[in-house]
Amino acid sequence: MTGYILQRLSLFLPTLILASFLAFAIMRILPGDPAIAMLGGAEGSFTQEDLDLVREKLGTNRPLHIQYGTWIGDLFLGDLNESYFHHVPVAQLMKDRFPVSTQLAVMALILSYIVAIPLGVLSAVKQDSIFDHAAKIFTIAGVALPTFWVGILMLFILGYYFNWVPPLDYADLWENPWTNMTQMIFPALALGYFNTAFAARLTRSTMLEVMHEDYIRTARSKGLRELSVVGRHAIKNAFLPVITIIGFQLGRLFGGAVVIEAIFVVPGMGTLLVQSVLIRDYPVVQAIILLIALVVLVLNLVVDLLYGWLNPRIRYA
Amino acid sequence: MIGGLPQESTGARRDIRLPVYSRVLSGVIDFSRRKPLGAIGGGILLILVLIAIFSPLISPHDPYQIRGNAILQSPGSEFWLGADSLGRDVLSRLFYGGRISLYVGLVSIAIGITAGSFLGAVSAYFGGKVDLIVQRFVDAFIAFPGIILGLAIMAVLGSSVNNIIFALILVLAPSAIRTIRSQALAVKEMDYVLAARAMGAGDMRIVIRHIIPNCMAIFIILFTLNLGYAIIVEATLTFLGVGVPPDVPSWGGMLAEGGIAYLRDAPWLAIAPGIALSLAVFGVNLLGDALRDVLDPRLRGT
Numbered sequence: 001m002t003g004y005i006l007q008r009l010s011l012f013l014p015t016l017i018l019a020s021f022l023a024f025a026i027m028r029i030l031p032g033d034p035a036i037a038m039l040g041g042a043e044g045s046f047t048q049e050d051l052d053l054v055r056e057k058l059g060t061n062r063p064l065h066i067q068y069g070t071w072i073g074d075l076f077l078g079d080l081n082e083s084y085f086h087h088v089p090v091a092q093l094m095k096d097r098f099p100v101s102t103q104l105a106v107m108a109l110i111l112s113y114i115v116a117i118p119l120g121v122l123s124a125v126k127q128d129s130i131f132d133h134a135a136k137i138f139t140i141a142g143v144a145l146p147t148f149w150v151g152i153l154m155l156f157i158l159g160y161y162f163n164w165v166p167p168l169d170y171a172d173l174w175e176n177p178w179t180n181m182t183q184m185i186f187p188a189l190a191l192g193y194f195n196t197a198f199a200a201r202l203t204r205s206t207m208l209e210v211m212h213e214d215y216i217r218t219a220r221s222k223g224l225r226e227l228s229v230v231g232r233h234a235i236k237n238a239f240l241p242v243i244t245i246i247g248f249q250l251g252r253l254f255g256g257a258v259v260i261e262a263i264f265v266v267p268g269m270g271t272l273l274v275q276s277v278l279i280r281d282y283p284v285v286q287a288i289i290l291l292i293a294l295v296v297l298v299l300n301l302v303v304d305l306l307y308g309w310l311n312p313r314i315r316y317a
Numbered sequence: 318m319i320g321g322l323p324q325e326s327t328g329a330r331r332d333i334r335l336p337v338y339s340r341v342l343s344g345v346i347d348f349s350r351r352k353p354l355g356a357i358g359g360g361i362l363l364i365l366v367l368i369a370i371f372s373p374l375i376s377p378h379d380p381y382q383i384r385g386n387a388i389l390q391s392p393g394s395e396f397w398l399g400a401d402s403l404g405r406d407v408l409s410r411l412f413y414g415g416r417i418s419l420y421v422g423l424v425s426i427a428i429g430i431t432a433g434s435f436l437g438a439v440s441a442y443f444g445g446k447v448d449l450i451v452q453r454f455v456d457a458f459i460a461f462p463g464i465i466l467g468l469a470i471m472a473v474l475g476s477s478v479n480n481i482i483f484a485l486i487l488v489l490a491p492s493a494i495r496t497i498r499s500q501a502l503a504v505k506e507m508d509y510v511l512a513a514r515a516m517g518a519g520d521m522r523i524v525i526r527h528i529i530p531n532c533m534a535i536f537i538i539l540f541t542l543n544l545g546y547a548i549i550v551e552a553t554l555t556f557l558g559v560g561v562p563p564d565v566p567s568w569g570g571m572l573a574e575g576g577i578a579y580l581r582d583a584p585w586l587a588i589a590p591g592i593a594l595s596l597a598v599f600g601v602n603l604l605g606d607a608l609r610d611v612l613d614p615r616l617r618g619t
Contacts, residue, residue, distance in 0.1 A: 018454060148552075148553055149591040252462055254465070255463060256462075258557070262557060274557050289465055293457075
């Protein structure tokens with residue numbers, strides 16, 4: 001197990017460094033100059049001196065490897081630089097927003113599993129029943145409907161029939177947990193629908209596979225009740241593939257949270273990211289995408305280690 | 318691998334003298350018989366492609382024409398799906414919007430999945446350091462969720478149709494590299510690769526003539542299943558204001574313009590493009606799932 005952990009860790013660090021390089025490279029190597037964007041964008045509306053001055057201030061006139069080095073160096077000291085537009089440290093902008101997005105993604109994940117696992121297990125056990133077909137319609141729709149349209153539809157239905165509009169002010173989770181939960185439940189449901197459908201399909205297909213294994217037949221033939229065959233033998237083994245995709249799913253949920261936050265006006269990192277993209281506030285964009293990549297990589301590492309612990313065969317693969 | 322292809326399973330011997338089009342036709346008929354849902358998906362996709370191609374002919378109005386007297390008009394005999402906040406015909410914009418969605422989706426898939434598959438095959442074939450480096454880059458790219466990566470790239474490039482295609486290529490290629498690589502790893506151990514090498518074939522010849530053709534089934538599956546994803550990412554980025562420029566009619570853009578602001582007064586502005594978008598993705602998914610079952614049953618449930 002120690003060897004396996006070391007092997008995973010030795011892959012994690014280079015990947016993290018490369019991801020930080022990518023976050024930097026996207027903002028600097030692709031054509032597009034933040035200095036020009038800050039000066040208004042149109043050619044001729046500023047002089048070369050203005051441009052040089054802004055570039056000097058942003059530090060974008062220095063060689064790329066020095067810019068990257070400074071950025072990483074600052075990062076290690078906990079300094080995420082300053083926003084071009086808000087003129088406050090990026091860390092300060094993200095401090096209150098990161099927990100909000102995390103809460104949204106985690107709530108969506110939990111809600112989707114609460115629905116998806118019973119749904120998947122039941123439709124596998126009662127294969128080709130009416131329940132299975134109804135579940136199939138639900139999951140096919142969930143995979144095909146774009147998350148942002150689900151959000152808009154939900155906003156429409158809630159507004160039209162229940163007079164619910166997104167709150168102007170979201171309550172703090174720790175100060176006012178009940179209000180916060182009632183406010184966040186709808187964005188979380190909209191965000192989680194795709195995931196619910198995806199996880200239910202996966203649970204169903206792995207359950208079906210497991211139900212045809214020899215040990216299930218053995219369990220049945222030794223006279224176990226169907227409930228304990230499914231509950232004690234099948235579900236346990238069907239869970240492995242479902243667990244491996246949790247990291248991937250949370251990453252996807254963070255991505256989807258961006259657009260759901262925009263629709264429900266949730267003051268999370270997604271709204272900050274979209275605003276910063278539109279005004280080309282590069283340090284903020286860079287910091288947010290790196291943070292999300294870090295979250296995804298750490299989650300994948302945890303899932304890998306967990307998987308190795310649960311399934312000894314994988315350690316030697 | 319390819320043994321499951323529909324046209325072969327009908328009995329290749331019988332078809333061998335038939336012209337290409339009739340072999341394709343009998344393949345399509347056989348596929349529809351075995352996978353009716355997949356055929357429905359293919360049908361939906363075909364209809365959308367036809368609408369996109371012929372949108373200038375079938376659109377009842379000019380999608381760009383602004384009419385002061387038709388602002389937010391509800392669906393009726395003149396504007397079948399109503400008019401938007403500038404009095405433009407929603408149905409015509411929907412037809413033209415399909416063009417953008419399909420064009421962006423197909424072009425970015427064609428380039429992204431092809432390039433990714435090639436890199437994946439090369440990475441698997443050469444193994445060693447090449448593989449290690451390519452795979453770490455893939456790991457790093459995959460760490461960024463598609464929409465986040467797309468947003469960051471579009472932040473720098475600015476909104477335009479070509480830029481969103483470029484962003485989508487970078488979003489799509491890494492997962493294609495990963496998937497094709499795992500297939501190519503198995504293919505390169507096959508005897509025919511050994512035989513080719515024994516006959517003195519060069520590395521590139523082996524990759525192009527032997528490895529890639531034997532990954533074709535996965536390539537086709539990746540191509541269809543990712544088309545739906547590409548369409549959604551494009552629409553999402555456009556909805557957020559960084560994808561296709563606002564003056565070009567597109568489904569994501571239509572949802573952004575009328576989606577939330579007029580939800581109460583003119584819900585058709587959000588419902589029409591949303592249904593079009595979902596229908597396109599639904600059709601592509603049905604087709605992709607069926608192709609996956611037929612071409613590579615081992616991937617079922619993934």
